[in-house]
Amino acid sequence: MKQEISNRKIFFYSIVLYLMLFVSEMFLNCFSFLKRYSGGKVGSSLFSKVKECLELLKYDIAIYVLTLISIYIIFSFINYKYVVFCYKALSKKKPLIKNNLTKIFLFFLINFYFVFVLYLFNHVSYPHSIIASFTGSFINPKNYQLNKILAYFLISIYFIFLFYFIPKHKKRRATIFVCSFLVFFSIFNFLPFYHLKNIFYPFIKKNNNLGPNIIIIGIDSLNPKHTGYFGYTLNTTPNLDRFLEENIVFRKCYTPLARTFPSWYSILTGQYPATNGVRYNLIKRKFINPYSETLAKILKTKKNYFTCYFTDETRFSNILKEDGFDYLRHPLMGVKDFVLGTLHDFSLTNVFFNNPLGYKLFNFLDINRGVYHLYKPNYFTNELISFLSLLKTKEKFLLAIHFCAPHWPYISSAPYPFLYADETNLFTQYDGALRMADDQLGRFLNALKKKGLYDNSIIIVLSDHGESLGGHGFNLKSQDQNHILLSIKPIKNNKHFEVEELVSTIDIAPTILDLLDEGLECHKFDGHSLTPLISGFKTNWDFNNSIFLETGFSFDTPGGIGLSFQQMIDEGISFYEFDKNGFITVREELHRELIDRKQRAVQTLKWKLISIPLVRKNMKKNTVSLYDLINDPECENDVSEIYLNIFNKLLKLLSQHYKEEIKIEPFP
Numbered sequence: 280m281k282q283e284i285s286n287r288k289i290f291f292y293s294i295v296l297y298l299m300l301f302v303s304e305m306f307l308n309c310f311s312f313l314k315r316y317s318g319g320k321v322g323s324s325l326f327s328k329v330k331e332c333l334e335l336l337k338y339d340i341a342i343y344v345l346t347l348i349s350i351y352i353i354f355s356f357i358n359y360k361y362v363v364f365c366y367k368a369l370s371k372k373k374p375l376i377k378n379n380l381t382k383i384f385l386f387f388l389i390n391f392y393f394v395f396v397l398y399l400f401n402h403v404s405y406p407h408s409i410i411a412s413f414t415g416s417f418i419n420p421k422n423y424q425l426n427k428i429l430a431y432f433l434i435s436i437y438f439i440f441l442f443y444f445i446p447k448h449k450k451r452r453a454t455i456f457v458c459s460f461l462v463f464f465s466i467f468n469f470l471p472f473y474h475l476k477n478i479f480y481p482f483i484k485k486n487n488n489l490g491p492n493i494i495i496i497g498i499d500s501l502n503p504k505h506t507g508y509f510g511y512t513l514n515t516t517p518n519l520d521r522f523l524e525e526n527i528v529f530r531k532c533y534t535p536l537a538r539t540f541p542s543w544y545s546i547l548t549g550q551y552p553a554t555n556g557v558r559y560n561l562i563k564r565k566f567i568n569p570y571s572e573t574l575a576k577i578l579k580t581k582k583n584y585f586t587c588y589f590t591d592e593t594r595f596s597n598i599l600k601e602d603g604f605d606y607l608r609h610p611l612m613g614v615k616d617f618v619l620g621t622l623h624d625f626s627l628t629n630v631f632f633n634n635p636l637g638y639k640l641f642n643f644l645d646i647n648r649g650v651y652h653l654y655k656p657n658y659f660t661n662e663l664i665s666f667l668s669l670l671k672t673k674e675k676f677l678l679a680i681h682f683c684a685p686h687w688p689y690i691s692s693a694p695y696p697f698l699y700a701d702e703t704n705l706f707t708q709y710d711g712a713l714r715m716a717d718d719q720l721g722r723f724l725n726a727l728k729k730k731g732l733y734d735n736s737i738i739i740v741l742s743d744h745g746e747s748l749g750g751h752g753f754n755l756k757s758q759d760q761n762h763i764l765l766s767i768k769p770i771k772n773n774k775h776f777e778v779e780e781l782v783s784t785i786d787i788a789p790t791i792l793d794l795l796d797e798g799l800e801c802h803k804f805d806g807h808s809l810t811p812l813i814s815g816f817k818t819n820w821d822f823n824n825s826i827f828l829e830t831g832f833s834f835d836t837p838g839g840i841g842l843s844f845q846q847m848i849d850e851g852i853s854f855y856e857f858d859k860n861g862f863i864t865v866r867e868e869l870h871r872e873l874i875d876r877k878q879r880a881v882q883t884l885k886w887k888l889i890s891i892p893l894v895r896k897n898m899k900k901n902t903v904s905l906y907d908l909i910n911d912p913e914c915e916n917d918v919s920e921i922y923l924n925i926f927n928k929l930l931k932l933l934s935q936h937y938k939e940e941i942k943i944e945p946f947p
Contacts, residue, residue, distance in 0.1 A: 297355035363446035490735030501742030518721030532765035537744035538831035549804035550790030575603030592683035610647035613861035651690035
């Protein structure tokens with residue numbers, strides 16, 4: 280008679296199986312990273328930075344890998360126990376099936392079933408994960424709801440049978456461990472808990488809030504043309520549309536620089552980038568004008584406001600406490616976020632640990648939209664909503680929020696990639712990500728009303744910059760990149776109307792202070808208060824006959840037009856450096872060169888004059904063009920020679936604004 284396979288051997292086989300699963304997924308992640316970012320070329324300049332990152336993060340990476348291995352071993356133990364529980368229960372009922380074949384069959388059946396459900400859940404919840412891409416034949420976007428139901432049904436069957444067999448097993452310690460582990464993590468994964476950090480905020484009943492509160496809500500990369508209010512046919516922004524229909528809408532608002540951090544700094548300081556010094560993302564703090572006061576600093580010191588800032592991505596925008604905020608809530612900043620966030624894609628952690636409890640193990644996932652394929656918007660929104668209970672205890676507050684869902688590469692978790700699936704629509708993924716941000720906005724605005732904070736707050740909804748098919752921040756000929764959404768709700772406002780005058784994000788800070796009756800004379804704003812337009816006295820508006828625009832720096836800018844993605848990475852990766860704390864900035868010695876390579880423009884309601892530099896080694900040349908925005912909104916036909924007076928007038932304004940940065944002779 281053959282000796283029965285021992286439970287110890289089954290446990291050993293189970294560990295081997297799950298370690299093989301871990302190693303294969305780790306290899307898949309590394310291979311995908313290599314293929315995407317270096318075109319498979321190990322000699323890519325990317326790898327010099329990767330080596331630096333690995334050296335800086337060696338202890339973090341070691342802990343990270345050991346944590347992953349531990350998780351896979353724990354699940355190997357759980358499924359080993361499942362096999363043992365099942366085998367013992369069945370063999371008691373039917374002693375004839377008590378043999379090695381049955382035990383091996385149960386081992387493969389349970390583990391295959393579990394892994395299949397894992398991968399199905401990854402497909403359903405995270406369609407852009409590497410795992411889902413690798414086994415992409417599982418899911419048809421048209422059958423998303425059906426696959427979702429199937430995934431929940433199959434995992435329910437798994438748990439039902441597990442908890443059916445557990446009580447029949449005599450070893451209580453193992454039983455308690457398996458039960459508590461799975462129940463604990465399943466609850467946190469499938470129920471919309473508030474973040475652990477502020478789980479008790481909703482129970483705060485104290486209300487000291489008198490207002491007026493200031494709430495600035497930014498939606499990243501929002502192109503107004505993709506909203507229902509501006510005529511978009513897909514239902515991408517129902518909550519935003521409702522807000523716009525009830526409040527004041529500025530149809531012709533522009534950001535001076537269509538990159539996140541410079542745009543937000545212009546919003547907060549009321550100054551152009553050339554004034555406040557923020558000329559591109561991840562700029563070193565030494566280049567920021569120390570005399571540029573942010574709105575948060577002014578309200579905190581002069582008006583005794585409690586100031587706070589919430590965002591769900593910080594990879595290219597680093598608002599800090601020194602910018603005047605009492606409280607900051609954002610994802611982990613720096614190299615760890617970039618490296619581990621990019622590589623993190625494992626079936627077990629995706630399904631069971633992508634939740635507030637799992638964030639204690641993998642802190643780079645915490646409310647991090649930068650980890651696009653795994654981001655769950657509800658956790659960030661839940662935390663934001665629960666924080667309102669704390670804000671009610673403050674007499675008045677400034678709350679700045681930045682929802683980053685629509686930012687490139689538009690990748691998002693389900694169901695958003697499946698909402699507008701259409702092969703003819705190049706913006707399918709963008710529209711889905713925009714709907715994600717709109718859902719967040721809708722939940723937050725409803726919470727403001729329920730908490731009684733809506734009416735006594737000045738609420739400003741805007742986009743930090745626009746978006747075109749090519750992205751943003753690199754082409755001033757594209758109106759979609761700098762044209763933004765701006766809507767303002769003053770205190771207890773019941774009026775809706777549209778403003779057609781030319782305005783800019785640098786007008787927001789002076790407008791807020793003016794609405795609070797704070798004198799503007801002692802503040803060095805480039806912008807102007809919009810209160811005459813908000814009050815409806817448009818005849819008093821004689822500002823912003825022209826606004827100034829500039830590009831940021833992009834991978835395209837330093838190396839020329841037409842780079843492949845891999846070439847752009849090779850060119851761009853050498854621009855960055857990081858300190859011993861992993862904080863990423865652009866190298867200081869490139870500052871002057873990046874400013875030299877900027878496009879610059881001056882724009883009126885009818886005209887746009889654009890200066891485009893051509894920098895090659897020791898040669899620098901500017902080409903200047905004039906465009907009629909009424910008849911040529913896409914800026915395709917240069918009319919400089921036809922309208923010489925307009926050209927020279929705008930060129931003089933541009934030269935005065937940028938001073939020594941550009942030197943161009945006017946037409947004779």
